[in-house]
Structure formats: C-alpha cells, structure tokens
Amino acid sequence: MRVIERGSGSPRVAVVGGIHGDEPAGERIVEQLVEEVRVADERIEGTVQLVVANERALAVGERYTEVDLNRTFPGDVESDTYETALAARLTTVLEGADAILALHTSHSVPPPFAIYSDLTESVRKTVTGMPVEYVVDAGNLRDTTLDSTLPHTVSLEAGRQGSEEAVDFGLEAARAFLRAHGVLHDEEPSFRETPVVTVDEEVPKGGGEPAVYYRNFEEIPKGEVFARDDVYTHRVTSEGMVPVLASEDGYDDIFGLYGRFTGTLEPHFHSGT
Ligand SMILES: [Zn+2]
Incomplete structure (x- = not known):
C-alpha cells in the first residue's frame, strides 16, 4: 500500500x-x-x-x-x-x-x-x-x-x-x-440530481457460453431474458428491472445485478455539513 x-x-x-x-x-x-x-x-x-x-x-x-x-x-x-x-x-x-x-x-x-x-x-x-x-x-x-x-x-x-x-x-x-468537499478550490463545485438504482439480487452464472442481452440501466421488459448460459436462463418476471454491472465475462460467478429505479438523490445539504 x-x-x-x-x-x-x-x-x-x-x-x-x-x-x-x-x-x-x-x-x-x-x-x-x-x-x-x-x-x-x-x-x-x-x-x-x-x-x-x-x-x-x-x-x-x-x-x-x-x-x-x-x-x-x-x-x-x-x-x-x-x-x-x-x-x-x-x-x-x-x-x-x-x-x-x-x-x-x-x-x-x-x-x-x-x-x-x-x-x-x-x-x-x-x-x-x-x-x-x-x-x-x-x-x-x-x-x-x-x-x-x-x-x-x-x-x-x-x-x-x-x-x-x-x-x-x-x-x-x-x-x-x-x-x-471544499478541498480543491481551482473552480466552483457543481452539483446535480442523480437517479438512484437500488440493487437487491445477484444474477448467478452457471457455465458454458454466456450471453447478456441488456445493458446497464436499460429496463428489461417483463417476460424478456436478461442473460443465459448452459445452466441458467434468466427471464425477468416483473416490471421495472434494470441490470447493473452487466457483463458476459466480467465475473466468474455472476452476470451482474438486478436493480430498480427508486428515486433521485437531490443535491441539497443540511447546514453545517
Ligand atoms: Zn474494482
């Protein structure tokens, strides 16, 4: 280190x-x-x-x-x-x-x-x-x-x-x-609203030829397949699912994560922080 x-x-x-x-x-x-x-x-x-x-x-x-x-x-x-x-x-x-x-x-x-x-x-x-x-x-x-x-x-x-x-x-x-954070003063900081995706499920990978059909933050229509290999076919069974960290070869054990848009982070701060 x-x-x-x-x-x-x-x-x-x-x-x-x-x-x-x-x-x-x-x-x-x-x-x-x-x-x-x-x-x-x-x-x-x-x-x-x-x-x-x-x-x-x-x-x-x-x-x-x-x-x-x-x-x-x-x-x-x-x-x-x-x-x-x-x-x-x-x-x-x-x-x-x-x-x-x-x-x-x-x-x-x-x-x-x-x-x-x-x-x-x-x-x-x-x-x-x-x-x-x-x-x-x-x-x-x-x-x-x-x-x-x-x-x-x-x-x-x-x-x-x-x-x-x-x-x-x-x-x-x-x-x-x-x-x-007020540490670097070369120019003014700028803040923006940021949409939040909450992830709560890993999408497991089995083995064989992996295929991923949706990109990060792209909504997967209900009933469509997000990813598959020789072991798994991951068909989405509810509305509003988006993949995060989706990749065919990035991880040995997962295709990525399932998430949903759950709100927006607003750039307002309590005084003194
Ligand atoms: Zn890393």
Whole structure:
C-alpha cells in the first residue's frame, strides 16, 4: 500500500485506487492527483489522502493475489492472507475520513456510475458533486466492501477496464469530488440530481457460453431474458428491472445485478455539513 498525504487539517478526504490489481486506471488517477495536489498549493484546504491499495496485485495485473480485497473488509491485521491483512491496514489509514472515493473499472459497458451502501450527507455530496449519470444503492447486497464498512465511502465505476476513457473520466470525477468537499478550490463545485438504482439480487452464472442481452440501466421488459448460459436462463418476471454491472465475462460467478429505479438523490445539504 502506498499512502501520500497532502495538506493538513480538516476536512480529510481520501481517493483510493488499485483496490483491484487488474484495474490500472485507479493507480494512474492517484498518481496524477499526487502531481496535481501540491502541499503548498493555495487551492487546497484540508487534507487529501491519496492511496494505491493492492500493489502486489497491480504488479502482477491480477484482480487479487489471495482473496478479493473488496470482499474482505474490514479485514484482520493478524491474518496470514495478504488481502485480509491489507484490508485492516487500509481501514486504519482511512478511518475517520470525512469522505472517501474508491476508484474502480469493470468489463461492463458505460455510462460510469457511483455506488454507495449507506447514504450519509457526505455520500450525498460526493455523488451529486460528480458527473455521474446514475448512482447504485448497494446497501442490501454488500457487507464486505470498502463502501459498506467505512462510513462516507462512495465507489466509482469509472468505465471499461483498461480504457483511456476510464482514466480521463475518473480523473475528472476525482477532481469534482475534491471540489464538492471544499478541498480543491481551482473552480466552483457543481452539483446535480442523480437517479438512484437500488440493487437487491445477484444474477448467478452457471457455465458454458454466456450471453447478456441488456445493458446497464436499460429496463428489461417483463417476460424478456436478461442473460443465459448452459445452466441458467434468466427471464425477468416483473416490471421495472434494470441490470447493473452487466457483463458476459466480467465475473466468474455472476452476470451482474438486478436493480430498480427508486428515486433521485437531490443535491441539497443540511447546514453545517
Ligand atoms: Zn474494482
């Protein structure tokens, strides 16, 4: 794990890349921010923690070395398993932060989107302050991810794994995140309403030739097949279902998640936050 801190005092916000070693965009975004965010920079107020998480997995270009880091939070510092111990160390570094942005990419198609598990005012500020079209509420589904174990954490799915677009978008979103929390003062923050999709079901994958027929956030008409392989045919039996993180080859065990539009996150804040 590499941790670079810039500035001092509060608020303290963190940008974390390289949670998954096969997603190089996060590390590149963090390295770029290290260059951009200088200690004596008068545009900076508060503390910025810039973190590259899973260096061993990044070195070999694999998602993880022993277990998926983003399935082993809060971790255990005593563990012999590399990622489980790393999760605990990362938690210690980030604990108490006012806002955390965890950078990811996927095999799924655009648009980029944000994910949260617990909607705090800080999370609302992060989501509505970034140029994302959608946000996913994964609170029903996740309990071992960074965003479900550390308060005020938002995950960003910045785009397709390995693409330059994901690096560009992730950088733009990370700068917007710093502006939204009053840390970066290069330009005014801007906030927008963000539609929320609540996910509550994983769509399992069996084996054989996988096929996915609907894109992220595209409504699947009742009675239509979302995905199939030699084991499963996933026919949607109710109205209003949309897929999230849909992909044929992105994950070994799931085609993605089922969700529904459940509202809109408004960019209004209580005073003092
Ligand atoms: Zn990831």
